[in-house]
Amino acid sequence: MNTKDQVAKGLMLPVMEAFYTIQGEGKYTGHPAYFIRLGGCDVGCVWCDVKESWEAAKWPVLSIEQIVEEALSHPGRLVVITGGEPLMYDLGPLTRLLKEKGFTTNIETSGAHPFSGDFDWVCFSPKKFKKPHPSIYEVANELKVVVFHKSDFDFAEEHAALVNESCELRLQPEWSKANRFLPNIIEYSKNHPNWKISLQTHKFMDIP
Numbered sequence: 286m287n288t289k290d291q292v293a294k295g296l297m298l299p300v301m302e303a304f305y306t307i308q309g310e311g312k313y314t315g316h317p318a319y320f321i322r323l324g325g326c327d328v329g330c331v332w333c334d335v336k337e338s339w340e341a342a343k344w345p346v347l348s349i350e351q352i353v354e355e356a357l358s359h360p361g362r363l364v365v366i367t368g369g370e371p372l373m374y375d376l377g378p379l380t381r382l383l384k385e386k387g388f389t390t391n392i393e394t395s396g397a398h399p400f401s402g403d404f405d406w407v408c409f410s411p412k413k414f415k416k417p418h419p420s421i422y423e424v425a426n427e428l429k430v431v432v433f434h435k436s437d438f439d440f441a442e443e444h445a446a447l448v449n450e451s452c453e454l455r456l457q458p459e460w461s462k463a464n465r466f467l468p469n470i471i472e473y474s475k476n477h478p479n480w481k482i483s484l485q486t487h488k489f490m491d492i493p
């Protein structure tokens with residue numbers, strides 16, 4: 286099987302970077318975690334802080350065995366698969382192997398592609414720039430909406446109406462606009478207590 290076919294089957298994946306750090310956002314804030322950032326994204330957020338991830342062809346394509354072996358070299362057993370947009374790939378084989386080796390598997394996704402993979406926690410962060418695929422609403426454990434503009438509160442509610450009942454709701458200020466929007470987010474959450482606040486605490490800690 287050539288590399289292209291292996292990528293199509295999720296047996297090899299383009300990895301932009303992988304690193305052991307502390308999860309800074311959302312439900313697992315503060316947990317040591319190994320991040321696997323896959324290359325490739327077709328969502329096109331204007332404020333994206335990992336634009337270099339967009340072009341998948343720039344990044345080395347690794348076998349899932351290589352990816353998992355590297356993850357095993359760190360003491361933590363929480364893995365976060367992110368991107369880029371990780372659901373551009375079939376994540377079934379990688380997540381099954383990670384779970385076989387004892388990892389808890391989390392994903393951070395815009396939901397713009399059909400859902401795949403065996404995940405313990407699905408963080409769905411929809412973007413206005415590409416509509417989510419309907420498969421994400423049933424499996425999302427957490428809806429995390431990045432607030433960059435005042436219209437994002439309406440956008441957040443549109444998606445909150447579509448996710449499953451047990452999905453946790455979080456609003457997170459976009460880092461460069463945090464000073465401007467944090468007071469509005471605090472007021473919004475106090476008035477709509479089904480929403481919690483997520484902050485990019487890794488940026489305060491100055492870690493990746």
Ligand code: SF4
Pocket residue numbers: 326327328329330332333334335336338368369370395412
């Ligand atoms: S989905 Fe994520 S990686 Fe893709 S453009 Fe938006 S912020 Fe960047």
